[in-house]
Amino acid sequence: MEWLGPEEWQAVRLSLRVSLWATLFGLPPALLAAYALARWRFPGKWLLNGLVHLPLILPPVVTGYLLLLTFGTRGPVGSVLQEIGVVFAFRWTGAALAAGIMAFPLLVRAMRLSLEAVDPKLEQAAATLGASRVWVFLTVTLPLILPGIIAGSVLGFAKAMGEFGATITFVSNIPGQTQTLPSAIYAFLQVPGGESAALRLVAVSVAVAMSALLLSEWLARRAQRRVAGT
Amino acid sequence: MEWLGPEEWQAVRLSLRVSLWATLFGLPPALLAAYALARWRFPGKWLLNGLVHLPLILPPVVTGYLLLLTFGTRGPVGSVLQEIGVVFAFRWTGAALAAGIMAFPLLVRAMRLSLEAVDPKLEQAAATLGASRVWVFLTVTLPLILPGIIAGSVLGFAKAMGEFGATITFVSNIPGQTQTLPSAIYAFLQVPGGESAALRLVAVSVAVAMSALLLSEWLARRAQRRVAGT
Amino acid sequence: MTLSVTIQHRFAGFDLDARFEAPAGITALFGRSGSGKTTIVNAVAGLLRPNAGRVAAEDHVLFDTARGVWLPPHRRRVGYIFQEGRLFPHLSVRQNLRYGTWFSAQRPRPAEEKRVIEMLGIGALLERRPGALSGGEKQRVAIGRALLSAPRMILADEPLAALDEARKSEILPYFERLRDEASIPILFVSHSAAEVARLATTVVALEAGRVTRQGPAAEVLADPAVTPLGARAAGAVLSCRVTRHHDDGLTELDAGGTPLFIPRLGAAPGTPVRVRIAAHDVILSRQRPEGLSALNIISGRVQEIRSGDGPGTLVSLETPAGRLLARITRRSAEALVLAPGVACHAVMKTVAVAPEDIGGLGGPTGQGLL
Amino acid sequence: MTLSVTIQHRFAGFDLDARFEAPAGITALFGRSGSGKTTIVNAVAGLLRPNAGRVAAEDHVLFDTARGVWLPPHRRRVGYIFQEGRLFPHLSVRQNLRYGTWFSAQRPRPAEEKRVIEMLGIGALLERRPGALSGGEKQRVAIGRALLSAPRMILADEPLAALDEARKSEILPYFERLRDEASIPILFVSHSAAEVARLATTVVALEAGRVTRQGPAAEVLADPAVTPLGARAAGAVLSCRVTRHHDDGLTELDAGGTPLFIPRLGAAPGTPVRVRIAAHDVILSRQRPEGLSALNIISGRVQEIRSGDGPGTLVSLETPAGRLLARITRRSAEALVLAPGVACHAVMKTVAVAPEDIGGLGGPTGQGLL
Amino acid sequence: AASLKTALEDIAADYEARTGDEITISFAGSSALARQIQQGAPADIFISANEAWMDELETDGLLEPGTRSDLLRNSIVLIAHGTEAEPVEISDALDLPALLGDGRLAMALVDAVPAGIYGKAALESLGLWPQVAPRVAQADNVRAALALVSTGEAPLGIVYATDAAADKAVSVIGTFPEDSHAPIIYPAARLSGRDGVAAADFLSHLHGDEARAVFEAQGFVMAAPAGTGS
Ligand SMILES: Nc1ncnc2c1ncn2[C@@H]1O[C@H](COP(=O)(O)OP(=O)(O)OP(=O)(O)O)[C@@H](O)[C@H]1O
Ligand SMILES: Nc1ncnc2c1ncn2[C@@H]1O[C@H](COP(=O)(O)OP(=O)(O)OP(=O)(O)O)[C@@H](O)[C@H]1O
Numbered sequence A, B: 001m002e003w004l005g006p007e008e009w010q011a012v013r014l015s016l017r018v019s020l021w022a023t024l025f026g027l028p029p030a031l032l033a034a035y036a037l038a039r040w041r042f043p044g045k046w047l048l049n050g051l052v053h054l055p056l057i058l059p060p061v062v063t064g065y066l067l068l069l070t071f072g073t074r075g076p077v078g079s080v081l082q083e084i085g086v087v088f089a090f091r092w093t094g095a096a097l098a099a100g101i102m103a104f105p106l107l108v109r110a111m112r113l114s115l116e117a118v119d120p121k122l123e124q125a126a127a128t129l130g131a132s133r134v135w136v137f138l139t140v141t142l143p144l145i146l147p148g149i150i151a152g153s154v155l156g157f158a159k160a161m162g163e164f165g166a167t168i169t170f171v172s173n174i175p176g177q178t179q180t181l182p183s184a185i186y187a188f189l190q191v192p193g194g195e196s197a198a199l200r201l202v203a204v205s206v207a208v209a210m211s212a213l214l215l216s217e218w219l220a221r222r223a224q225r226r227v228a229g230t
Numbered sequence C, D: 001m002t003l004s005v006t007i008q009h010r011f012a013g014f015d016l017d018a019r020f021e022a023p024a025g026i027t028a029l030f031g032r033s034g035s036g037k038t039t040i041v042n043a044v045a046g047l048l049r050p051n052a053g054r055v056a057a058e059d060h061v062l063f064d065t066a067r068g069v070w071l072p073p074h075r076r077r078v079g080y081i082f083q084e085g086r087l088f089p090h091l092s093v094r095q096n097l098r099y100g101t102w103f104s105a106q107r108p109r110p111a112e113e114k115r116v117i118e119m120l121g122i123g124a125l126l127e128r129r130p131g132a133l134s135g136g137e138k139q140r141v142a143i144g145r146a147l148l149s150a151p152r153m154i155l156a157d158e159p160l161a162a163l164d165e166a167r168k169s170e171i172l173p174y175f176e177r178l179r180d181e182a183s184i185p186i187l188f189v190s191h192s193a194a195e196v197a198r199l200a201t202t203v204v205a206l207e208a209g210r211v212t213r214q215g216p217a218a219e220v221l222a223d224p225a226v227t228p229l230g231a232r233a234a235g236a237v238l239s240c241r242v243t244r245h246h247d248d249g250l251t252e253l254d255a256g257g258t259p260l261f262i263p264r265l266g267a268a269p270g271t272p273v274r275v276r277i278a279a280h281d282v283i284l285s286r287q288r289p290e291g292l293s294a295l296n297i298i299s300g301r302v303q304e305i306r307s308g309d310g311p312g313t314l315v316s317l318e319t320p321a322g323r324l325l326a327r328i329t330r331r332s333a334e335a336l337v338l339a340p341g342v343a344c345h346a347v348m349k350t351v352a353v354a355p356e357d358i359g360g361l362g363g364p365t366g367q368g369l370l
Numbered sequence E: 001a002a003s004l005k006t007a008l009e010d011i012a013a014d015y016e017a018r019t020g021d022e023i024t025i026s027f028a029g030s031s032a033l034a035r036q037i038q039q040g041a042p043a044d045i046f047i048s049a050n051e052a053w054m055d056e057l058e059t060d061g062l063l064e065p066g067t068r069s070d071l072l073r074n075s076i077v078l079i080a081h082g083t084e085a086e087p088v089e090i091s092d093a094l095d096l097p098a099l100l101g102d103g104r105l106a107m108a109l110v111d112a113v114p115a116g117i118y119g120k121a122a123l124e125s126l127g128l129w130p131q132v133a134p135r136v137a138q139a140d141n142v143r144a145a146l147a148l149v150s151t152g153e154a155p156l157g158i159v160y161a162t163d164a165a166a167d168k169a170v171s172v173i174g175t176f177p178e179d180s181h182a183p184i185i186y187p188a189a190r191l192s193g194r195d196g197v198a199a200a201d202f203l204s205h206l207h208g209d210e211a212r213a214v215f216e217a218q219g220f221v222m223a224a225p226a227g228t229g230s
């Protein structure tokens, strides 16, 4: 394409990668959190619930700052992780972490809603047929909450595609490394005459997210149809 | 409280007001959109779906900028609304609008998930008992998706409490009018040494949102228990 | 009011093509599992849009695909008792019961409500939610909900399957009353020959989506060729009239001149009642038997003898009380040298006339016959 | 293997306090709607944690609140046929059927699977999802799913309520085989006296959460005082042995020396079978009746006469075939001058022994008796 | 600082072409960048729009001693919406409230963002601040303030001369006297602990003539090459 420079393409690719990873890696812990919140009773439940929602409540800048303090090369977690070769600071992995954390509440809530809609009678039936808790989850609960997982993933992916405040605060805005689409858009908006370039990137961003959306709708409809019969 | 200045208190009150209104006013259109997406088939469905997700995909600054262009006093919608006395520019109403729009996708998705989990057989049963579509919705669907509405509202409220980019771009930051908690926090974070003041506000913000969260959980549990029997 | 039904619908692997008339009274849809009963009922209720067809109650057209008429379900006012309950989980039992009256122009009738609640034995459950009910309780509430919605037509899809005999015999008379008093058509899906025989005015037999037989209950049920009913469903329905009540707990009926003794009925002398006599409950004898404990002996003449490839034979008798069916072994038929025109006696025990086999106003008062 | 059950549980407004033993074979839980049958079954399956109680199969304790033992449901390996199907909507019928084998150490047995699928008539549905099944089809798949899970115990909560007679008579023999071949205990909830009489080894009668009567089926069912069963459930179960098969489609049984004719049975000569003879199907006579179409006449002596306040009387006869019950009217009893010790003859039609009243291997081959 | 994006990119491209060294530039708000440097960002040169953040880093000992210099200067101007606004003379006699009418004065955050801080200082020194303080709409950055005027949402605003020059929808109606506020200086410095040869070369290149041409084309003024200190 002519109308996107190489650096902009880089931002597109990076944004895609960051959002995909953020969503994929966010899914398992989000599922766990959703399950815990929907099904278990434990003392610190309200705290977990609060923590999950935190990235939504806090201004993204704060989240980014907290990430920087925690996962930065000098942060308590970041420095430990660095020992084992995992570096977030100023890498695209950090952008994925930030995006994942920002998307987390959305993932969790969608899955939790779906989990709460699963008829426990079906899970009971599975148990009487010899399925242990884990198997019940894998063979009954999980397929039944598929629409919720898809919905959550789409929300999360969209959020990750749009995430900016936490990302730029945490891993800065380095072209090819941490410059995601929103960061690039931001940078263009900061200089005189950058609007049209920003607009182009916005269009790309919207197109990518819309494709993901359509794909997810299609997947969800398939999952739905399978359950409804025929 | 000693540790919050009067201006900060103002920000707290304003944030509460903005978030509440954003959530409350966002609910009906979100419900409508969720219903349309979950139940209807119409030509522009994918477009509606995309539009709903847009605030999530776009960097908040862009959303704020678009709001400014549309709902500003000279914008196509804003200028019309101004005729009938509705002004968003530089008012807390504008902050509520921005927060509401940013929270919209979250409201819609939660409700849509719940709607899709409602057993159409129950709605059919209601119809055979003489309930028209509207009545079926009011007496069967709506009560059954209450958990989703609550979940959506919480997400939306939390998001509104944390919303910053779109709000400040659209209605800027006028103490007492449009300076919400996140704006205040952002301002503190821009100057060296502002961290501790920012932290105080973050604490307030978290406390408020957590209270809303606990309240919502309690409401949702009640709604759940009613359906489960006893 | 006659309901005429024509429905064509295709599911993958199943093809429904049914046409029947349901005159006033109860029309039983009778057929094996998967024969299309629920599909028909759903189409009548407006929950399934069939590929083609027309359903009309007299000139009130519910739908007509040819003319593009489709009344939405809520304007059809059918009282649909679903095969699977479908109670509203968020409403109490009382609210479930009253749900249908919320949208009805008619005032709810408290007396009627009380009667239905009592009949169904759900008075103690009114404040509960469906989640805390047993299977049979749910089904009873579902029956009540449909009945109390002041319907113009009742669609009952196996309403009594989950209920015990005692409860059934409390509910059956109610359907009879609906049949006899209100002139609304009732489509009644059931697997029980006894239930169908007792209630149905008309029987529609379905097999794999086709109507194999339809007509007045007495006729269809007396026809052993109606496969889905199975041999045990054969029987005749006699139209009788109450003569008098005896002190020993028996009610004497007049069946075309012959006295018939059945357990006490709560109906005044003169009331017409229908008694179903199952073919397998009738014993035949060439001489008039003496000294038997069986009280009912009807004399008649053999009209027809039908044998299948089983050991049984179906003998229809022409009697003053009407046509009577007896299923006996071929061995017996041969031993008795039965042939059309031969005079013989039908022996039936009093108590073999089961409570649910007696139709009419009220139903038997003596629940436990002992 | 004996299952001993002690369960106490309180719901708001309902109090369950049941204790019974379920020996090998089929134990029928019999009781009116809301009497606590499902609650008991749920506790045995581990889906409901009762306030107190103990359930053990011999020394294999499923739970014991006193000792704090609670086996999770998936380690109890019960084959639970739920009152409401509970099929997995996201799995095909085939996957539903096989679900139980996914977690079992045993290899799935294709032959057994084929047999069950055939018996249930669901061969054509295997690729469908439960959403596209009729009510009866769902129930049949649910039965298959439980049976194929290689359970150590079967809990069947009204498994046959949604099925037509023909299908029932195909499935009942399967339960009989389970009862007779596998030595696993079966708890069977049912409303149908005939079903219970045919299948049950043991009957536990429940009323409002209490066990009112328990014991061998023949005994309990012969007791008219067992309220929930109702008078019509009274009957005796005779233990017979197949003598020979006749050409005219009849099977001759030996009931303690007396020949008994029933519709052809698919069992080899010598096989023991149980025949239930409902009290209301028996006619009594002082002289040996001649020239009747009824083939079965058993002679005996009156043992006891019980009258209630209804028009009926229950006469128990001591016969060489075992105890036999006859319900006749008081009027007849007086006319025949019956009293304990008096000799009399019991007349039963061949075909009055309904297919589902005959237990044993195979079941009758003659589906349609005609 | 994000506002240097266009200029720095041009200079860097030119420099890369000449030397073959690769230059990576991360554009974000000065506060975000400064905090990232505090947390160990692998940066060689820091250019801030704000002396305060440079001071902060200097106190933390993160700057390579002796490398700090003032790179650029800028000025702040009063802008009005539209192309044909009347110029005014900015002095203590200026009747800003009258000019504003019932509109608002758009500025960047007056206590947090450099452009806002300078603007407020200027208004204070002119004695105009008390009159307009309640009428100020503060945006989170100077570009957002410009957008408010550019869309006509606010009739007047205070922004950098560099931003105002590029926007066709606004006109500069006055420049604030240099002595009305602290000099607007963009300091640059090398960061300590890094291999400094290439960085030193690029830093001196920034002060050189080629760079000057680019900066001046963007409306910046080169600061007198000076020593350390603010
Ligand atoms: N969750 C519950 N909360 C309160 N009461 C309950 C609950 N579940 C069942 N009950 C009550 O307990 C009693 C026994 O219920 P159960 O389901 O065991 O009956 P059942 O014998 O299986 O009846 P049915 O034949 O109608 O299925 C009923 O009166 C029912 O209303
Ligand atoms: N959604 C569907 N898709 C495909 N086939 C269907 C669907 N619904 C029903 N069928 C098939 O249509 C046939 C008729 O179903 P229907 O529910 O009308 O049977 P029924 O007579 O009510 O049976 P039952 O007595 O078991 O309730 C069955 O073979 C069933 O498998």
Ligand SMILES: [Mg+2]
Pocket: C037, C038, C039, C083, C157, D134, D135, D136
């Ligand atoms: Mg059906």
Ligand SMILES: [Mg+2]
Pocket: C134, C135, C136, D037, D038, D039, D083, D157
């Ligand atoms: Mg039950």
